[in-house]
């Protein structure tokens with residue numbers, strides 16, 4: 108098994124992270140690599156203790172990313188939940204077990220932070236990703252809804 112190092116992202120990683128977000132059929136139309144707004148967004152994330160933008164590193168190269176957010180709340184007796192967003196493994200390395208390591212890392216982080224649950228949404232068209240998450244224990248128990256501005 109190829110073992111990756113998972114660490115918080117640094118500002119120098121932003122370009123590579125954006126490249127991974129864009130290197131995907133859905134991301135390609137949504138992302139604009141080179142746009143200065145990514146650096147502003149990173150600064151905001153980095154200053155927020157409830158956000159972890161994580162990267163996976165293999166032999167000094169970035170090979171994956173995800174964003175983990177801790178959401179405090181009143182429901183479930185004041186439980187904090189974790190949210191996973193923007194999961195990507197570099198396209199030439201998909202299917203090799205890196206995504207599993209990345210998401211299992213996020214699950215462990217959420218447990219260690221005392222979260223009551225971890226949740227995510229994944230585009231309805233991503234059948235492979237649905238299978239991937241189900242194998243990691245996630246259940247499609249809810250219907251995700253979005254209103255995009």
Ligand SMILES: CC(C)(COP(=O)(O)OP(=O)(O)OC[C@H]1O[C@@H](n2cnc3c(N)ncnc32)[C@H](O)[C@@H]1OP(=O)(O)O)[C@@H](O)C(=O)NCCC(=O)NCCS
Nearest residue numbers: 131194195196201202203204205206207229235236238239
């Ligand atoms: C989904 C993703 C993060 C999984 O990471 P990974 O390293 O490829 O996954 P693993 O090797 O640990 O697990 C393989 C499983 O991932 C799933 N998978 C999803 N998209 C895949 C892809 N493009 N290529 C290969 N496997 C993919 C499959 O279920 C696969 O299992 P299978 O071999 O039985 O089909 C990664 O494939 C990816 O970045 N895909 C494109 C973007 C995406 O769908 N992101 C999730 C948005 S919520």
